[in-house]
Amino acid sequence: MSLNGSDQDPWGKPGSSGQKPENNQPNGGEQKPNWNDNSQNKEQSPPDIEEVFSNLLKKLGGGNGGKQRGNAPSFNAGRLLPIAVTAGVLFWGISGLYTVKEAERGVVLRFGELNSIVQPGLNWKPTFIDSVIPVNVEQVKELKTQGSMLTQDENMVKVEMTVQYRVQDPAKYLFSVTNADDSLNQATDSALRYVIGHMSMDDILTTGRSIVRENTWKALNDIIHSYDMGLEVLDVNFQSARPPEEVKAAFDDAIKAQEDEQRYIREAEAYAREQEPIARGNAQRIIEEATAYKDQIVLSAQGEVERLQRLLPEFKASPQLLRERLYIQSMEKVMANTPKVMLDANGGNNLTVLPLEQILATKNATNPQQPKSDSAQSAVNFKAGSSEPTTSSSPTVAPQNVENRQGRFN
Template structure:
C-alpha cells in the first residue's frame, strides 16, 4: 500500500468519524421531568421545558445541559445512608437560643431549580451555597427564639421565619433556586440530664395547660347557664309585662263601658255594681235585699228559687183546728 493511499484512508476515516459525531450530537430528547439549556460557545439559551425530540448544531458548537424539575431535599445536620442509617453532625447543629440555652437543630430544606441558567453559571456550587445560607438562616432564627418555643409549640413559627429569611438570601444570591419549605426534624438539648429536666418541665407545662383548659371549659359552661337563666328571666318579665298591659287595657275598656252605662242610668248601675261586688266578695253567702216600709217586710233573694227549694226543707201548713185549739 502506497503512502498516498494510506493518507487517503486516514483522512476518509477522520471525516467519517466527524460526520458520525455530528449526526449523533445533532439531536437530543427532553423528558417531562427535565428542563434543558442549549449552550452555544458558552452562551446559554432560554430554558427548554417542553418534552420531546429536539435538534441542535453538532458538538462542539452547541452542547446541552439537562436539569431536573423535581423537588430536591437538602438535609442539614445529618446524613441518611441508603440502608437507612442516620449520621448526625452535632457540631453543625449546635446553636444558642435567645435566652442563652444550647440546642441541637437539624432540618430538611425542600427546593426546586427554577432558573437553569442562573443555577449553572452564577455559582460554582449552588448546593453548597444553599447549605451555608440555610445554616445562617436557622442560626439567626434560633438566636431570636426562646428555648421553650424551639422545643415545644414554637416550631411552626421558627420554620416559617426560616423559610422567609432563607428565601430572601437565595434571591439575593441569584443561583436559580426557589426554597419551598423548611421542616425541623429534631430540636433537642445536647445533654441527657438537661433533656430529662426539660422533659419534666414540659410535662408540667402540659398539665398546667390541661388544667387551664378545663377551668375555661367550666367557666364557659357556667357562663352559658347564667346567660340562659338571665334570658329566661327577661323573657318571663316581658311576658308578665305584656299580660299586665293587656289586662290593664281590658280593665280600662270595661270601665269605659260601665261609665257609659252609669251616665245613662246612675241608680241602676250603682245597684248593679253593689250586687256584683257583694257576689265577688262573698261568693258562698246567701244575700237578701230587705225593704221595710212600715208594713209587711219584703225581701228579694238573690239566689235562684230552685236552689232555695233544694237546700230548705218544706214546712207543713197549720190547720184551723190546730189554730183554734192553740187559742
C-alpha cells in the first residue's frame, strides 16, 4: 500500500522512501525507530507523563506546559506553586481540628483576645489566628494553708486548713486575675487570720472549731466575690489547731477538762431522760390522788349537808336535845383518836395512872364482836314519825360529871 503515491516504511523516518536499507548499514541494514523525535513522530510515541501534568497545570491556570521543540526539557517553578498552595491549604484546614474533653471547656483567643468558650466535642479553629486554652471545670481542687496566728487574747496558735474548690467560669479564671489559684491561697490566709484574730485560744482549741470553719468560709466567699475570679468554694475543712510547744501540756489538760465536762453533761442528760418519765408518773399519781381526795371531801361535805338538812326539823322541834346529841357525837369522834389517861385526885401524894389504851386493847382482843363503845349510843332517841325526843333506857348523863361520862368513851 502506498501513501501519497509512494511506499513508506511505517517504522522509518518521515519523508524517507520505502526502499530497504543497504547491507553496509549497521544492524544488518535495519533502521531502528527514534522514540525521542517527538516533533516528527508524535502520533506514534507513548504518552508523556510530564505532558499530562503540563496540560493539568494549564487547566488550573499554571504556566507553560510541554517542552520546547527541538530543545531539552527545562524546570518551571510555576508548575509546582498551585500544588504547594493546595497542599498548604489542606494541611492548614486539617491542623485546625481539635477536641475538647468532657470535663473541660475551651477558651478561644483570637489574636490574643477572648473570643468565645466552646463546649466539649470536636471543634475547628483557624490555625495561626485562634488559640484554645482548655480549662477543667469539673475537677475539685484542694488548697492547703497553715501558719502561726495571733488570737484575740494575744496567744499564738498553729492552724491548718484545707479549701476545696473548682472552676465555675473559665474566662474569669484565666483573665480576671494573674493567677487565680495563688489569689485564692492569699484570700484564704487572710480570711483565716481575720477569724482567728477575733476568737480566744480556748475556743479555738476546744468548742469553737465549727465556728472557725463557718466564719472562715463566709469571709473567704466575701473576699473572692470582689475579685470575681470565676471560682466556687465547695467546702472548708478545719484540720487542726495546736498551741506552741511551750504551753502544749497545759492546753492538753484544758482540752481534757473540756471533754470531761461534755461527758458529764451527756451523762446528766441521760439521767434526766431516765428520771423524767418516773417523775411524770409520780406527778400524775399525786394529781389523781388529789383529785380523788377532793371528790371525797366534796361528797363527804355534801353528805353532811344532807344529814344536817334532815336534822333541821328535829332541831327546830327540840334544839337543846339535839345540841346535846351533836356534842356527844363530836366528843366520841375526838376522844376516839386521843390517848386517855385517868388520874386519881383522891390518892394524896400518890398518883395513880390507869393505862386505858392497854385496857381497851385487851378488852377488844377478848370480845372482838363487842363494839368498842357500847355506851357511846345516843342518849336521845327519836320515835319514828314523831318529833318528840324520848330518853333512852340508859341513865341520863350530865356533862359536868366526868365519872358518869367515862363509860361513853371506852
